[in-house]
Amino acid sequence: MKKYDIGLIVVTVVVLAALGVLALGGTLYVWWASDVPGGFPGSLEYEEYAAVMNRSSLPLFIALVLSLVLCIPKRIIRRAHLVWVTLGIFLVSAAVSIIADPLLGASVMFLTAIAIQAAVIVMTLVGSKSLNFQTEGFFSQLGSGLLHLGTVLFLYDVLLLSTSSISHSLIFWSATFLITSGMILSFYQKELSRLFVFTREVQEPQTEDPKPERD
Amino acid sequence: MGTIGTLILIVATASGVALAILSATGKAETLRTYLLVGASGSLLLAFGFIIYFHLQINTLLPLVNPFDGQIIGTYKIPPWIEEEKLLFWSLGFSLVAIAINLRHSTQRMIITGVNVLLVALLAIMLFASNPFHPLLPNFHAEIIGYQQALMSGDPNAAFGTLQGLIGKMMGFYNSTYMWTHPPLLFASYAAFGATLIGSIAMLGRSERSVGDAVAYDYGRFGFIALTLGLLLGYPWALLAWEGQSWWWDPKINMAIMMWVFYAAYLHARLYKHRPTMWTATAILGISSFGVLVLTYLTTYLIPGIHSVVG
Numbered sequence: 206m207k208k209y210d211i212g213l214i215v216v217t218v219v220v221l222a223a224l225g226v227l228a229l230g231g232t233l234y235v236w237w238a239s240d241v242p243g244g245f246p247g248s249l250e251y252e253e254y255a256a257v258m259n260r261s262s263l264p265l266f267i268a269l270v271l272s273l274v275l276c277i278p279k280r281i282i283r284r285a286h287l288v289w290v291t292l293g294i295f296l297v298s299a300a301v302s303i304i305a306d307p308l309l310g311a312s313v314m315f316l317t318a319i320a321i322q323a324a325v326i327v328m329t330l331v332g333s334k335s336l337n338f339q340t341e342g343f344f345s346q347l348g349s350g351l352l353h354l355g356t357v358l359f360l361y362d363v364l365l366l367s368t369s370s371i372s373h374s375l376i377f378w379s380a381t382f383l384i385t386s387g388m389i390l391s392f393y394q395k396e397l398s399r400l401f402v403f404t405r406e407v408q409e410p411q412t413e414d415p416k417p418e419r420d
Numbered sequence: 421m422g423t424i425g426t427l428i429l430i431v432a433t434a435s436g437v438a439l440a441i442l443s444a445t446g447k448a449e450t451l452r453t454y455l456l457v458g459a460s461g462s463l464l465l466a467f468g469f470i471i472y473f474h475l476q477i478n479t480l481l482p483l484v485n486p487f488d489g490q491i492i493g494t495y496k497i498p499p500w501i502e503e504e505k506l507l508f509w510s511l512g513f514s515l516v517a518i519a520i521n522l523r524h525s526t527q528r529m530i531i532t533g534v535n536v537l538l539v540a541l542l543a544i545m546l547f548a549s550n551p552f553h554p555l556l557p558n559f560h561a562e563i564i565g566y567q568q569a570l571m572s573g574d575p576n577a578a579f580g581t582l583q584g585l586i587g588k589m590m591g592f593y594n595s596t597y598m599w600t601h602p603p604l605l606f607a608s609y610a611a612f613g614a615t616l617i618g619s620i621a622m623l624g625r626s627e628r629s630v631g632d633a634v635a636y637d638y639g640r641f642g643f644i645a646l647t648l649g650l651l652l653g654y655p656w657a658l659l660a661w662e663g664q665s666w667w668w669d670p671k672i673n674m675a676i677m678m679w680v681f682y683a684a685y686l687h688a689r690l691y692k693h694r695p696t697m698w699t700a701t702a703i704l705g706i707s708s709f710g711v712l713v714l715t716y717l718t719t720y721l722i723p724g725i726h727s728v729v730g
Contacts (some may be wrong), residue, residue, distance in 0.1 A: 222680065225676065225680035229673065229674075229677055232673040252665060254668065264568050267512045311540045355685070380651075381648070384646065385647070385651075392641075393640075
């Protein structure tokens with residue numbers, strides 16, 4: 206499982222780095238092309254540039270989504286079944302995409318990932334021992350779960366917005382809340398753990414006589 | 421108001437310069453505290469002047485229908501637009517500087533670095549981006565034609581310019597997102613200033629572990645503020661730039677770069693005790709700030725929907 210985890214982290218970092226390089230390339234291109242008569246933004250050249258950027262970034266966004274979808278089931282599913290479950294999700298999504306509609310196919314993948322991640326969060330909250338986490342500590346694991354769910358929701362919102370803005374508000378604000386609270390729990394897990402222990406000590410004073418302190 | 425505001429900024433900068441010099445010597449701790457309070461207090465006062473100026477705009481410059489004199493809307497401009505944003509960033513960083521000066525008063529390299537960065541921000545603001553000289557030049561240029569037409573008594577001419585002003589008032593100046601998206605980003609910029617200084621200290625010998633703690637303490641806060649700020653820019657962009665190509669705008673590209681760099685810094689730090697990763701983490705912390713500066717400058721250098729250059 207550890208090799209699988211590191212592999213996914215490496216893939217995610219490489220995809221993010223590639224997105225960063227693409228963004229830098231785009232910025233430098235706009236700088237170079239900015240002397241278009243009448244201004245570059247809004248010009249025909251700008252539309253062409255945006256189309257090239259969209260085409261170039263699409264495989265990277267797909268890779269990012271796939272790495273997230275690969276990342277999510279591993280918390281809940283044992284390694285022996287992980288590849289088959291992940292492959293099953295992809296095959297069903299691909300089949301729906303071909304038979305019905307690519308957006309519906311993508312929705313199947315996203316909604317499955319969202320359902321699994323929501324289950325992971327519930328299991329974390331009830332203290333299930335059968336979850337596979339790289340990090341230790343309740344707040345860190347809950348933070349990781351919320352962050353992943355928020356990220357999947359945000360990407361799904363971006364995808365949905367290209368066709369409909371009906372559900373945008375609900376999905377976007379849920380994603381924003383989950384990402385922010387997930388980051389707070391992950392980054393401040395030590396402080397929260399200390400606070401939680403302190404609160405528990407204050408609420409539950411010791412009933413036994415304290416042991417005498419040694420000099 | 422412009423002259424008084426500039427004088428306040430001069431006092432803040434002079435206090436900052438004296439503070440940075442004294443920090444480097446490690447002497448006169450009490451005087452340094454006074455100077456730091458003086459610099460931050462001056463910035464706070466300058467910010468108060470800006471808020472007062474914006475309240476005056478709200479009260480004295482309503483948009484009125486030139487035909488019947490009815491008020492259509494009033495400006496509720498946040499105090500971090502145009503050149504004011506560097507003042508807001510500096511004010512935020514001065515609060516960070518106070519916290520670091522108080523908490524790490526014996527770490528000479530770190531507090532000197534923080535105070536030098538504060539002076540750099542103040543000097544850039546004073547000489548290249550003074551919010552008081554002139555006050556809101558772009559807003560002034562937008563509204564002056566309408567005001568002149570209104571005073572000339574030609575309602576048709578005033579009405580012609582009014583439509584564009586209403587659109588910008590509702591979509592930009594009075595937008596709710598204007599009160600969340602920019603201040604969160606500038607709060608993150610202020611925190612990342614400490615990450616820069618902490619990362620530089622990580623490369624030294626005497627204050628490396630404190631440098632790492634300072635860099636991470638402010639880096640994690642900055643990253644949360646940055647992420648939330650960028651997320652809140654998304655629905656605003658959808659509303660304000662509907663039908664326009666904004667997705668690959670240079671400023672947004674650079675913001676993605678900046679986010680990726682700081683994400684890489686925070687991830688690298690998880691492995692900081694592995695060989696070469698300590699140095700790599702420090703270099704990422706430093707280079708991320710370089711990307712931050714480039715992102716800020718993109719507004720002034722590269723044309724785009726987010727920029728002030730054509």
